Amino acid sequence: MSDTTIRLIDQLRESANEVFDRVGGGVEGEEREWLTGLQKKMETVSANIKDIETAASQFNGPTNTLMVGNLDADSSVESFALYTDITRSHRWLDKTHEYAGAAAAYLSGNTLKRSYSSVAKSRRKPQTNSHIAQPMHLNRLIDGVNKMFQDMKLIISRPGNTQLNAIVEVKLDRVLKAVLIFKGLMIEWVVVKGWEEELLKSDGQVDIWGESRFQVFQRITENANAAMLHFQSPVYPDLAIRSFMTYLHSFNSLFSDKCKQCGMHLHNHLPPTWREFRTLEPFHEDCRP
Ligand SMILES: [Zn+2]
Known part of the structure; x- marks a missing residue:
């Protein structure tokens, strides 16, 4: 001051x-x-x-962050403990966020099952303007993401011509494939599979429930659902989508990344499947900060 x-x-x-x-x-x-x-x-x-x-x-x-950083340099006795308290609260908050994310992943899975089949089968509900406007908006956003990353290709489809839901297939540089289910501009569900695995079922429909055969992609599916919830923002859906796509793109180095914590490629026979949400730094599941 x-x-x-x-x-x-x-x-x-x-x-x-x-x-x-x-x-x-x-x-x-x-x-x-x-x-x-x-x-x-x-x-x-x-x-x-x-x-x-x-x-x-x-x-x-100085900005807020710097001020917090300088807190422990404050000479008054009452403020000595503040810095530790604040960092502890931040860690708590991060953990709460993470657990809430995991819980919501299960819940959103259930609501999706209901909404997906009901929207696909019956179109009794009148369409509002926002639903009609959203498909074009989402198309433009997906186009934008395609331009952001040369090695990641996204294809959008709307089975049964539903205006509300969309399926986006992602192919990331011979590393992984993913299916994202959108409801409006919100990502509702994510499944990640290996590059050589099929995204389609035998009847040609996109397989949104089948999980990968490989443990590494099962882990990434779990983490990507947590990331989806972490980035989710009803106020800034565009930003949320771009942040999530940037997160997903960070797996392009999955098999060459070294864990930020232990410095190894493999741990329990798995590469670093966790990405820190803010920095996208790679970690093994057991090495997460
Ligand atoms: Zn590690």
């Missing part, structure tokens, strides 16, 4: 004290005069608050 703001806060404290003193002292002399005086003092208080607001909005100091 700058010297100016500290000075302004002092002024505010002083003017507020004057108001309380005056009120605490009760009406003295002529009532009308006393009230005018009080009003003036209160105007000073609001002026002081405005000054602080202006000063604070111009304040161009």
Whole structure:
């Protein structure tokens, strides 16, 4: 905080004290005069608050993250424990997020089963504008992702011409294939398989429930569903889709990545199948931070 703001806060404290003193002292002399005086003092208080607001909005100091980083350098005794407390809370929050993600993955699986079959079989519900607008919007988004990554190809289809649901098949550079189920602009379900595995069932339909034969892709399927929930944002669906696709694309180095924790390619015969959501750094399941 700058010297100016500290000075302004002092002024505010002083003017507020004057108001309380005056009120605490009760009406003295002529009532009308006393009230005018009080009003003036209160105007000073609001002026002081405005000054602080202006000063604070111009304040161009270090960002929040840096300030948190500097907390343990604060010389006052009460703040010594703050940094540890804050990092502990952050870790808790991350864990909660993760568990909620896993729980929601199961739940979203169930709702999907219901919504997917009901939408495909019956189209009794009248279509609203947003549903009609969304297919084109999603098409454009998927086009955009195709341009973002040369080695990842996405193909979108809408079985039964449903306007609400879409299936996106992903092929990532001879490493993996994936099926994503969209409801509107939200990803509802993800299945990841090996490059040589089939995404289609024998009847030519996309196999959205069949899991990979390989443990490595079963793990990635689980993690990708958690990632999908992590990135999900009803407010910024475009950003959520792009973030998730960037996450999925990070598996293009799956078989050459070394784990950030132990530095090895393989652990329990598996490559690093976990990606840290923010940095996309690779970790083995057991080496996760
Ligand atoms: Zn490891």
